[in-house]
Amino acid sequence: MAEAHQAVGFRPSLTSDGAEVELSAPVLQEIYLSGLRSWKRHLSRFWNDFLTGVSPASPLSWLFLFSAIQLAWFLQLDPSLGLMEKIKELLPDWGGQHHGLRGVLAAALFASCLWGALIFTLHVALRLLLSYHGWLLEPHGAMSSPTKTWLALVRIFSGRHPMLFSYQRSLPRQPVPSVQDTVRKYLESVRPVLSDEDFDWTAVLAQEFLRLQASLLQWYLRLKSWWASNYVSDWWEEFVYLRSRNPLMVNSNYYMMDFLYVTPTPLQAARAGNAVHALLLYRHRLNRQEIPPTLLMGMRPLCSAQYEKIFNTTRIPGVQKDYIRHLHDSQHVAVFHRGRFFRMGTHSRNSLLSPRALEQQFQRILDDPSPACPHEEHLAALTAAPRGTWAQVRTSLKTQAAEALEAVEGAAFFVSLDAEPAGLTREDPAASLDAYAHALLAGRGHDRWFDKSFTLIVFSNGKLGLSVEHSWADCPISGHMWEFTLATECFQLGYSTDGHCKGHPDPTLPQPQRLQWDLPDQIHSSISLALRGAKILSENVDCHVVPFSLFGKSFIRRCHLSSDSFIQIALQLAHFRDRGQFCLTYESAMTRLFLEGRTETVRSCTREACNFVRAMEDKEKTVHSEQWQLSTSQIPVQQMHLFDVHNYPDYVSSGGGFGPADDHGYGVSYIFMGDGMITFHISSKKSSTKTDSHRLGQHIEDALLDVASLFQAGQHFKRRFRGSGKENSRHRCGFLSRQTGASKASMTSTDF
Structure with a gap:
């Protein structure tokens, strides 16, 4: 996902003498520190490790x-x-x-x-x-x-x-692949996107690397793999994320959407109350390790280490690199509304506040008439600034406004109560959905605290969303939490007939605390510069969401194909039609089969994929009836048991997206919504003359239909699509046809 953006900036130094690699004592020191960090982490959670370690x-x-x-x-x-x-x-x-x-x-x-x-x-x-x-290699x-x-x-x-962390001591360590296989696979991956001359030169450099530096580097990796829990994950976190000096907004963060077609209540405070209560219920279950470990195909456990930092976590900026600050507990959330910051308690003396009490507190913030102080309104734009700049300003801020800063950074998470509505509308479904995605990814540049592990965004019409900081964990972790939140706040907590949270207010609760920022004069100009840069970056992002409902996962299964492979080959075809050439393609893949595994890269632009695309574009064929310019990721739906897709087909997650990894590239995220729909989230830069998110969206639709038409069972999809006409066809089949399904729901659909 967004990590591909950081990978773009990492390029080895290649010369006629081969790859330049500095090998010295600091390398061994870094290996030592990696293992030391692993052991410190284990000691800090000794008691939980004991309970789960004896499992x-x-x-x-x-x-x-x-x-x-x-x-x-x-x-x-x-x-x-x-x-x-x-x-x-x-x-x-x-x-x-x-x-x-x-x-x-x-x-x-x-x-x-x-x-x-x-x-x-x-x-x-x-x-x-x-x-x-x-078992991975056996036929489905x-x-x-x-x-x-x-x-x-x-x-x-x-x-x-088994408890959440029961398998941690039994998971195998990630093996170090042989360097010969790594080089061979690298050359295979770049062959489709290089000319013959460039490929020959790259192959020569690869052989020089194998001859000169590879054996020593491989020894270092093996040494680290014996000492540290995972030989790559901590370096991935540091060099891909924490050492990046780029702004987090668009470049690193990603977003998660609400239900696409329904909104359970139009009351902003009520939706916030239920959502925050559901999130804190999830945290309670997490602390007690009552969340079942994720099992692939119901049998193979995945590593659960990333769950530890979902809550009470902030990425702290540094001049050279950032670091992640994680607190054991926090009993408040930080709330932003109309330029004001509030500290809102989430617990009474003995327990978590009820949803109705939380709604009451949010309503008090919404009703507060006090204006924002000078420069306070745009203060959060600093978190969207380059990291070195924000680190320097934060030093002054910590001196002058330590209490307010601690209230934000020490919160369980950040909540933004937006003054504008969002979500899908009947009047202009395409534009409203694209604006919704853009609001979640970037907002206005100053209404999200991008350093927090995640920001819960509640729009004025009750629509929800998440903006997630990426360094602490990957999308499946926040996605798991988000699925629980949506299902719990709608189906378990619910709403009364008038749209309020169930239960009664608590008039004895104190008012949420308005945070006071004593902003020194020298940072006023920094806030203005940060806001200007955030607006430029925000306005340059072109977001487009494509709900494709002609077919979904069930059809692909009937074709005896992998659903992910089907989408990836369609994306290759769509991108080739969009740009007229192949490009190095990034697809994220998790390595959580191993202890503390995180993410790896699948280079899905293969020779076979290129041959398939050329055959599709060659009119003479008869068929059976260097930059990551294309960065892709699938958002998995992990807890389908929480949703009743047959009776309430519209109450399923619509996924989320991320920014493009390259100024002239695309970011494409997709999610299978039930068995009959696929939603694509596409992003690109408006400043590029080579990309257009809407154009690629149309190419993706065409490519899906063309690939489906290769199978007899899918030939009728193309006839249906062509017969209905292309204009607005995507939203006719993806939005208007859902009105029937939405009418089945027992909850109100406020977007219609």
């Missing part, structure tokens, strides 16, 4: 083992084969007294050692089992006998009710 056992299993040993000892049986007697001899005799106590202590120590050995054996066995990847819908046996063993060794 699939539990403290009760130790008690059962100890009781069994005591019972055997009472029956004059020695299950320790003499070890407990030797342990008793090593214990102090306390003057011959408390002989029975020594026996109990010896039994406890023996039970603990035996219990630990059994747990260690379980973890090793499970780690070996989870290192098996043969078929399962071999070895995989069935493997699955049964995984279920046995996993226990009955």
